[in-house]
Amino acid sequence: MINWLRRNGFWGGVTLMGYVIFAILIFLPIYSIIRESFFDARSGDFGLGNYVTFFTTPYYFRTLFNSAVVSLGGTIGAVILGVPLAFFTTRYRIRGSAVLSTLATLALLTPPFLGAYAWIVMLGRNGFVRQMFLNIGIELPTIFGPLGIIIVFTLQFYPFVYLLTAGGLKTVDRSLEEAAENLGARPFRKFMKVTMPLVLPSITSGALLAFMLALSNFGTPMIIGGGFRVLPTMAYAMYTSEVATRPAMASTISIIMVFVAAMAIFLQRYAANRRKYTSMLLNRPVVLRLKGVKNYVAHLVSYLIVALSTLPMVVVVVFAFRNTSGPVFIPGFGLDSFRRVILGVPQAITNSLVYSLTALVLIVGVGTLLGFVLSRRRTKANLVLDALLMSPYIIPGTVLGIGFIVTFNRAPFFLYGTAAIMILAYFIRRLPYSVRSAISILQQIDPALEEAGISLGAPPARAFVKVALPLMIPGIISGAVLSWVTAINELSTSILLYVGGTITMPIRIFLSVMDGHFGPGSAMATILLAATGLALLILNVFGDSKRNIV
């Protein structure tokens, strides 16, 4: 071991660290869950019994079907909103399209459960929009149930489709479309036969991303699902009901979830590889100025889409300033709710900040080192590690949470209820993204630069620090900000891992909403939104502006 390190030096040590992280924080939890899924909860018998139970009991297997329905529904909705918005804003002159894009990005960065919560405020049983309509004699349906989940997913995930498709549309060389026109294609045919096939890979990427996120989303179906259960909420419910026994069904459902997610990822890879066009962008696409009715329609559609997805944020902020008396809102505005959350549960805020910032340091430090090794030293060990480290992509937060408890709630770890387990959860969930982002940053830095440094007498470590690192910094800042946003908004894993003393803002919001305390919930959510908005601002000022956030 010592010899191996001496032979492979610093970077060999980084590879080793990558394997240790994988073994402890990914492999062990997943292995524990797989193991548990083969034991009967009560009798402890070993076998496939749990899986048989899952697939033969409607109570269980319906959740698989339910998950498929809301995830697909949300994905289709995201495509229906995202593609036209992308097309309008990249091909036609839309006033304020920069603002639209910023708002869409903000919507993407806010956690889905906030959106779900805002929709309850509007369309819950006593939601204000519903009340308004009741006053004029119209009874709107409530947001609860599958349709509500689909609506929230749609508004939450369409920005992914929008940003990726817009990126694709911007790189379709104008001359290709001109060639089609020149060959006599009418505008619609030109779009369907030339433009569309060229951006299809971007659309599918966005759609599959939306699907993955919808599939593993816990907060939204938990908050507005009503009796409608999907895989993550069922796994959570099973876990809480199995605390006294072995977590058999929770583990079984977890494994099934991972399996479905893996299939989705596999599909995405397949689709992305099968149709990949490299474009030499010589002529940028033209941006047309529309006239008359068409112009109005394009503007109206674009504004409407973005407004709908911004609405929940506005509602949350407005309600944070409304006066409350216990769980009910009373007329007038003030800082009452803020006072209550800041004085009442300051711990949630400090915990959130401490955990997310600690995790951030780890994510950026470890992610950058690993990204560097994986992209610049293509040894077999590193190629394998590269693939292994991507596995959190397919592990939904709920599954990771269950895995963490099963693994670390016993010797030699005993981490349950500590701050460490929360930080480690944030860390490992975001690590693959941070590694990927470091790799993509490095791909834009010519390796010859470091070699030039080395040939000028700098040892490899110095060449990295003096040459590669300064060039990576804008990209690293962008990655770090995004990591921080996901960490501070994390709910699905931490909800399983927290105890009273390690509560965080998202958990606090979630609990307030479940208790019907909308005032403090809104105030806390507003603080979270402000943090997210601030992050976006930092991103725009210091980050690498050319780097996409999806």
Next chain:
Amino acid sequence: MAKRILIDGVRKTFPGVVALDNVDIEVKEGEFFTLLGPSGCGKTTLLRTIAGFYQQDAGHIHVGDAIIDKVPAHQRDIGMVFQNYAVFPHMTVAENVAFGLKNRKVPNAEIGPRVAKALATVQLTGYEERTPDKLSGGQQQRVGLARAMVIEPRLLLLDEPLSNLDAKLRIQMREDILDIQRQLGITAVYVTHDQEEALVISDRIAVMNFGKLQQIGTPWEIYRDPVNQFVATFVGNMNVLSAAETFAAAGASEELRRLMPAGVPEEQITVAYRPEDAHIVLSGETTPRDAVSFAGRIDKTLFLGSSVVYRMHLRGDVSTTVNEYVSEKAHLRPEQSDAVAIVPRDKLLFFHKEDGRRLKAEG
């Protein structure tokens, strides 16, 4: 501090490719030595192996009297100039040039003057505080050059340093590089796939193909006395005709038969000559007796300004090219005229058709 380099039986393989196949080269002190060959023949691999970015599978590299196989790249004290400049974009021109000096812990008081001198050598005085994005490609490459030579390395490696520049600048820069190398007396190994560049700039050239050395020699030897058909056709232009066809149909004169190498069947022989070594006479005009002639017809007369290129087809659809300097309009040969290409005896080369090796002419 120039040093002799000895590359001794160096072999390097990548999965599925032998990039360097037992390469032996000796580069003399202060010599400008060029590796020339088509893309993918292993030039970069050899250069990077010398620089220490690749470890050879077999063989040794000597610099001066020392074997440097085990020395890590950053301690080899070998300057390198890169094809895509690799100028550090986050440093000014002066910082780029000072980088290697700082690594060597050169005292600060000494760094300033040395940077200034290096920049003066590459004619970039006054550009010290500029950042690379404000420099043209040619200027960036000058920074690369200054940066590599300011450390006074034992050896300077240049990997196609001019290939990203436009044609005019390339011609100017190659002479500048040569001047600087002469001035510093540094040993240089230069890589290019451009045969004209290699001929102009080098003391000696090593021609490579498929990881194997083909020939090492002065530019004159490489051009005038190629050891095989690959070198002959890669460097400069060359008409290559099959001997058998030449006799059957191409209207070759009897003189050619007298020159044919002995001991190899006629079907195994290729006849070659350079377009500029031939000249054209119209049929009916007198031809010199001791030259070889090929009779045919002029298809195209291409006027290049300084010279004229004739594309001819010989009898039986064999084509050939002649390049002549023509200063009188009356000497232009019109298209579609019957003509004879005349080649002096000593300008004809013979190669073995299968392995391409050079065959000795008779007589």
